[in-house]
Structures are given as C-alpha cells and as structure tokens.
Amino acid sequence: MNELKIEVGKNIGSKSSSFSSALKDNIFVKKMNSPIGYLLLTILCIALGIVVITGGLTAVVLILVTLIGLPIAYGIMFFPKFGIITLLVSAYFIMWFTHMGLDLVL
Numbered sequence: 001m002n003e004l005k006i007e008v009g010k011n012i013g014s015k016s017s018s019f020s021s022a023l024k025d026n027i028f029v030k031k032m033n034s035p036i037g038y039l040l041l042t043i044l045c046i047a048l049g050i051v052v053i054t055g056g057l058t059a060v061v062l063i064l065v066t067l068i069g070l071p072i073a074y075g076i077m078f079f080p081k082f083g084i085i086t087l088l089v090s091a092y093f094i095m096w097f098t099h100m101g102l103d104l105v106l
Contacts, residue, residue, distance in 0.1 A: 031037060051059050076083040 072086065076086055
C-alpha cells in the first residue's frame with residue numbers, strides 16, 4: 001500500500017526531463033527521424049486515408065478501437081494495478097449507463 005501514497009511537495013518536473021532524455025535515446029525515434037522514416041510515415045498516413053475513404057465509418061471505428069484498445073489491453077495484462085483500476089472504472093461506467101436507462105446487452 002505504500003506505493004499508492006501521494007508525496008506532497010515532490011518535484012513533478014524531474015520526471016519529464018528523464019522522459020525526454022529516454023525519448024532521445026530511443027532507437028525507434030532515431031531511425032524514424034530520417035528521410036526514409038518520413039517517407040514511411042507519409043505512406044502510412046496516405047494508406048490510412050484511403051482505408052477511411054473506402055471503408056467509411058466502419059473503418060474509422062476499427063482504427064480507433066485498434067489504436068485505443070491494444071494499448072489498454074497491453075496495460076491490463078502487464079500492469080496489474082492499471083488492470084484493477086480499469087476494472088473498477090468500467091464497472092462504474094456500466095452502472096452509470098444502466099442508471100441512465102440504457103440497456104447494454106453484452
């Protein structure tokens with residue numbers, strides 16, 4: 001339970017500098033910060049645009065579910081505290097929806 005305590009007066013800004021230095025040392029960032037990386041990202045953006053145009057709303061929903069759902073699933077599987085918090089928050093949301101009169105059939 002000690003890791004859930006909030007330390008008052010702790011310098012929060014010190015973590016951002018370590019994060020930015022870790023981001024600068026990341027090999028993926030170094031490889032993508034090149035003309036080939038920019039070309040790959042441009043091709044990816046054009047491909048996603050074409051998928052959205054041809055697929056419509058279904059494609060947009062699938063892309064958003066993928067971009068949001070995969071990191072959340074990863075967090076739930078590998079970080080137990082995050083998983084428990086996600087479980088509690090989703091339980092409150094389900095109860096709130098039913099309180100508002102929406103029937104969620106799962």
